Amino acid sequence: xxxxxxxxxxxxxxxxxxxxxxxxxxxxxxxxxxxxxxxxxxxxxxxxxxxxxxxxxxxxxxxxxxxxxxxxxxxxxxxxxxxxxxxxxxxxxxxxxxxxxxxxxxxxxxxxxxxxxxxxxxxxxxxxxxxxxxxxxxxx
Numbered sequence: 458x459x460x461x462x463x464x465x466x467x468x469x470x471x472x473x474x475x476x477x478x479x480x481x482x483x484x485x486x487x488x489x490x491x492x493x494x495x496x497x498x499x500x501x502x503x504x505x506x507x508x509x510x511x512x513x514x515x516x517x518x519x520x521x522x523x524x525x526x527x528x529x530x531x532x533x534x535x536x537x538x539x540x541x542x543x544x545x546x547x548x549x550x551x552x553x554x555x556x557x558x559x560x561x562x563x564x565x566x567x568x569x570x571x572x573x574x575x576x577x578x579x580x581x582x583x584x585x586x587x588x589x590x591x592x593x594x595x596x597x
Contacts, residue, residue, distance in 0.1 A: 461491055461525055461538065461542065464548070464555055465535075465537040465538035465541055466530070466531070466550075467534075467555045467559075468534065468554050468555035468558065469530050469531060469533035469535070470527075470533075470534065471525070471558035471559045472484055472507070472533045472554075473510070473514070473529040473530035474526050474532050475558060475561070476492050476507075476514035476526050476529065477511060477514035477515040477517070477522050477525075477526065481511055483563060484558050485504070485507065485508075485511075487554060487557055487561075488504070488507065488554070491540075491550055491554050492504070494550065495540050496540045496547075498578075499536075500541075503536055504521075505514075506536075507533065510529040510533070513525060513529075514526045514529065526545055537551050537554070538551075
Protein backbone atom coordinates (compact mmCIF):
# COMPACT_ATOMS: atom_id res chain seq x y z
CA UNK A 458 0.00 0.00 0.00
CA UNK A 459 1.24 3.44 -0.87
CA UNK A 460 1.33 5.91 2.01
CA UNK A 461 0.42 9.61 1.73
CA UNK A 462 4.11 10.40 2.27
CA UNK A 463 5.04 8.16 -0.67
CA UNK A 464 2.47 9.87 -2.86
CA UNK A 465 3.70 13.33 -1.81
CA UNK A 466 7.29 12.30 -2.53
CA UNK A 467 6.28 11.03 -5.98
CA UNK A 468 4.43 14.26 -6.69
CA UNK A 469 7.25 16.44 -5.37
CA UNK A 470 9.83 14.56 -7.40
CA UNK A 471 7.72 14.81 -10.55
CA UNK A 472 7.19 18.55 -10.02
CA UNK A 473 10.92 19.12 -9.45
CA UNK A 474 11.82 17.05 -12.52
CA UNK A 475 9.59 19.31 -14.65
CA UNK A 476 11.55 22.37 -13.54
CA UNK A 477 13.77 23.78 -16.25
CA UNK A 478 11.88 21.93 -19.00
CA UNK A 479 9.30 22.90 -21.60
CA UNK A 480 6.65 21.28 -19.42
CA UNK A 481 7.21 23.57 -16.44
CA UNK A 482 4.47 26.07 -17.33
CA UNK A 483 1.85 23.32 -17.43
CA UNK A 484 3.09 21.73 -14.20
CA UNK A 485 3.20 25.10 -12.44
CA UNK A 486 -0.42 25.72 -13.40
CA UNK A 487 -1.43 22.31 -12.05
CA UNK A 488 0.35 23.05 -8.75
CA UNK A 489 -1.22 26.51 -8.58
CA UNK A 490 -4.66 24.97 -9.05
CA UNK A 491 -3.95 22.48 -6.29
CA UNK A 492 -3.04 25.27 -3.87
CA UNK A 493 -6.01 27.42 -4.90
CA UNK A 494 -8.32 24.57 -3.91
CA UNK A 495 -6.60 23.13 -0.86
CA UNK A 496 -4.36 25.82 0.68
CA UNK A 497 -5.21 29.21 -0.80
CA UNK A 498 -3.54 31.06 2.06
CA UNK A 499 -0.19 29.44 1.20
CA UNK A 500 -0.45 29.31 -2.57
CA UNK A 501 1.21 32.59 -3.49
CA UNK A 502 4.21 32.08 -1.20
CA UNK A 503 4.63 28.49 -2.33
CA UNK A 504 4.57 29.48 -6.01
CA UNK A 505 7.21 32.14 -5.37
CA UNK A 506 9.37 29.46 -3.75
CA UNK A 507 8.75 27.00 -6.61
CA UNK A 508 9.61 29.68 -9.17
CA UNK A 509 12.89 30.29 -7.34
CA UNK A 510 13.64 26.56 -7.40
CA UNK A 511 12.79 26.43 -11.10
CA UNK A 512 15.10 29.36 -11.83
CA UNK A 513 17.93 27.55 -10.06
CA UNK A 514 17.26 24.35 -12.02
CA UNK A 515 17.07 26.21 -15.34
CA UNK A 516 20.28 28.11 -14.57
CA UNK A 517 22.12 24.87 -13.81
CA UNK A 518 22.32 23.98 -17.48
CA UNK A 519 21.71 20.64 -19.14
CA UNK A 520 24.60 18.80 -17.48
CA UNK A 521 23.53 19.60 -13.91
CA UNK A 522 19.78 20.14 -14.33
CA UNK A 523 18.76 16.69 -13.12
CA UNK A 524 21.03 16.79 -10.07
CA UNK A 525 19.78 20.21 -9.05
CA UNK A 526 16.14 19.19 -9.59
CA UNK A 527 16.74 16.12 -7.38
CA UNK A 528 17.65 18.46 -4.51
CA UNK A 529 14.30 20.25 -4.74
CA UNK A 530 12.08 17.16 -4.98
CA UNK A 531 12.00 16.48 -1.22
CA UNK A 532 11.35 20.17 -0.48
CA UNK A 533 8.37 20.22 -2.81
CA UNK A 534 7.19 16.88 -1.40
CA UNK A 535 7.27 18.27 2.14
CA UNK A 536 4.97 21.17 1.21
CA UNK A 537 2.58 18.84 -0.65
CA UNK A 538 2.55 16.37 2.26
CA UNK A 539 1.62 19.11 4.72
CA UNK A 540 -1.38 20.07 2.61
CA UNK A 541 -2.33 16.44 1.93
CA UNK A 542 -2.47 15.75 5.66
CA UNK A 543 -5.31 18.26 6.08
CA UNK A 544 -8.02 16.18 4.43
CA UNK A 545 -8.73 13.05 2.43
CA UNK A 546 -9.72 15.26 -0.49
CA UNK A 547 -6.37 17.07 -0.42
CA UNK A 548 -4.52 13.74 -0.18
CA UNK A 549 -6.39 12.46 -3.23
CA UNK A 550 -5.59 15.70 -5.05
CA UNK A 551 -1.86 15.15 -4.40
CA UNK A 552 -2.16 11.66 -5.92
CA UNK A 553 -3.95 13.09 -8.96
CA UNK A 554 -1.31 15.83 -9.22
CA UNK A 555 1.46 13.22 -9.20
CA UNK A 556 -0.27 11.28 -11.99
CA UNK A 557 -0.90 14.41 -14.08
CA UNK A 558 2.65 15.67 -13.73
CA UNK A 559 4.17 12.29 -14.56
CA UNK A 560 1.90 11.99 -17.60
CA UNK A 561 2.83 15.48 -18.76
CA UNK A 562 6.52 14.73 -18.31
CA UNK A 563 6.22 11.46 -20.22
CA UNK A 564 4.35 13.22 -23.02
CA UNK A 565 6.93 16.01 -23.11
CA UNK A 566 9.78 13.46 -23.28
CA UNK A 567 8.11 11.41 -26.01
CA UNK A 568 7.74 14.23 -28.47
CA UNK A 569 9.69 13.36 -31.55
CA UNK A 570 12.18 15.51 -33.30
CA UNK A 571 12.10 15.26 -37.05
CA UNK A 572 15.32 15.79 -38.94
CA UNK A 573 14.91 16.29 -42.67
CA UNK A 574 17.23 16.76 -45.62
CA UNK A 575 20.45 16.10 -43.75
CA UNK A 576 23.49 16.37 -45.96
CA UNK A 577 26.28 14.39 -44.36
CA UNK A 578 28.67 14.94 -47.22
CA UNK A 579 28.84 11.21 -47.81
CA UNK A 580 29.67 10.41 -44.18
CA UNK A 581 27.61 8.63 -41.60
CA UNK A 582 24.83 10.23 -39.60
CA UNK A 583 24.42 8.62 -36.20
CA UNK A 584 21.54 9.37 -33.89
CA UNK A 585 20.93 7.57 -30.63
CA UNK A 586 17.64 7.33 -28.87
CA UNK A 587 14.46 5.41 -28.72
CA UNK A 588 11.97 4.66 -31.47
CA UNK A 589 14.01 6.09 -34.29
CA UNK A 590 12.40 5.76 -37.69
CA UNK A 591 14.18 6.62 -40.90
CA UNK A 592 12.61 7.17 -44.29
CA UNK A 593 14.23 7.53 -47.68
CA UNK A 594 12.82 9.88 -50.20
CA UNK A 595 9.71 11.94 -49.47
CA UNK A 596 8.63 13.15 -46.10
CA UNK A 597 6.29 10.95 -44.12
